[in-house]
Amino acid sequence: MTLRNIVILTGAGVSAESGVPTFRGPDGLWEGHRVEDVATPEAFVRDRVLVQRFYDARRAALAGVAPNAAHRALAQLDAEWRGELLLVTQNVDDLHERAGSRRLVHMHGELNRALCTACGAAPEWRIALSGNPPCPRCDAPALRPDIVWFGEMPYQMDLIDAAISACDLFVSIGTSGAVYPAAGFVGLARAAGARTLELNLDPSAGTPLFDAARHGPAGTLVPAFVA
Numbered sequence: 610m611t612l613r614n615i616v617i618l619t620g621a622g623v624s625a626e627s628g629v630p631t632f633r634g635p636d637g638l639w640e641g642h643r644v645e646d647v648a649t650p651e652a653f654v655r656d657r658v659l660v661q662r663f664y665d666a667r668r669a670a671l672a673g674v675a676p677n678a679a680h681r682a683l684a685q686l687d688a689e690w691r692g693e694l695l696l697v698t699q700n701v702d703d704l705h706e707r708a709g710s711r712r713l714v715h716m717h718g719e720l721n722r723a724l725c726t727a728c729g730a731a732p733e734w735r736i737a738l739s740g741n742p743p744c745p746r747c748d749a750p751a752l753r754p755d756i757v758w759f760g761e762m763p764y765q766m767d768l769i770d771a772a773i774s775a776c777d778l779f780v781s782i783g784t785s786g787a788v789y790p791a792a793g794f795v796g797l798a799r800a801a802g803a804r805t806l807e808l809n810l811d812p813s814a815g816t817p818l819f820d821a822a823r824h825g826p827a828g829t830l831v832p833a834f835v836a
């Protein structure tokens with residue numbers, strides 16, 4: 610089969626070697642904060658300040674981290690691959706774009722963006738939201754993190770589904786396969802007749818669904834895969 614169209618899915622494991630904590634590992638990001646405490650719309654209603662501070666802290670931490678060899682290798686692939694290529698990340702950090710990836714979708718939103726619950730504007734946002742700043746477009750003090758919380762619809766699902774249905778190769782990097790719909794993408798890719806590859810530190814919940822799996826740090830496996 611000629612390899613033309615590639616879809617790559619990344620999760621927190623691709624940013625781990627940059628010092629961004631993963632969610633469900635021993636250094637679990639959710640430590641001290643149960644998932645229900647911060648990543649749901651109900652939590653935002655119940656304790657707006659806690660949720661805003663949780664994302665303010667993570668947004669501020671972005672200044673102290675840099676892309677690693679895995680991000681750079683994926684950006685190189687993006688620049689050189691002549692066929693279709695879509696990088697779908699579950700991550701809300703900006704390391705893929707800082708490494709140079711262009712054909713990129715943040716399906717769970719971005720730390721560096723706010724969302725106005727009054728007018729729907731989604732401005733780039735790099736400072737704190739906990740002071741309830743006014744929306745740059747409608748002036749309402751109605752900004753929230755532009756993050757997809759549990760129970761909310763991930764972004765650009767039509768684009769993602771179309772890309773996976775047309776891909777010849779689906780590569781999953783650094784994700785535990787714990788969260789849907791991302792965890793279901795490998796099944797979609799198999800149904801589309803694509804070959805499927807997992808690059809992850811440890812076997813994940815989805816490993817049995819992949820044609821091939823390599824286990825180790827992304828900073829080592831991804832440059833070897835791209836080479």
Ligand code: BV8
Nearest residue numbers: 620621622631632633699759760783784785788789810827
């Ligand atoms: C939706 C917010 C419907 C941003 C996140 C019961 C069964 C099945 C599904 C459900 C269910 N109950 C509810 C659901 C749906 C739910 C879900 O899947 N829940 C799970 C927990 C069971 N999903 C949703 O709610 C989604 N929305 O379904 O909407 C809908 C339909 C129509 C209309 C409206 C609504 C929304 C999901 C998005 C939630 N938001 N985050 C933030 O705060 O960051 S999810 C969160 O988990 C992050 O986004 C993260 O990306 C994502 C997945 O985690 P991973 O990235 O995989 O990270 P993890 O730590 O788990 O794993 C890291 C991996 O890396 C590990 O395997 C590790 O081995 C590896 N690793 C570590 N170091 C390295 C490494 N690999 C390589 N190198 C290394 N160095």
Ligand code: ZN
Nearest residue numbers: 725728744747
């Ligand atoms: Zn607004």
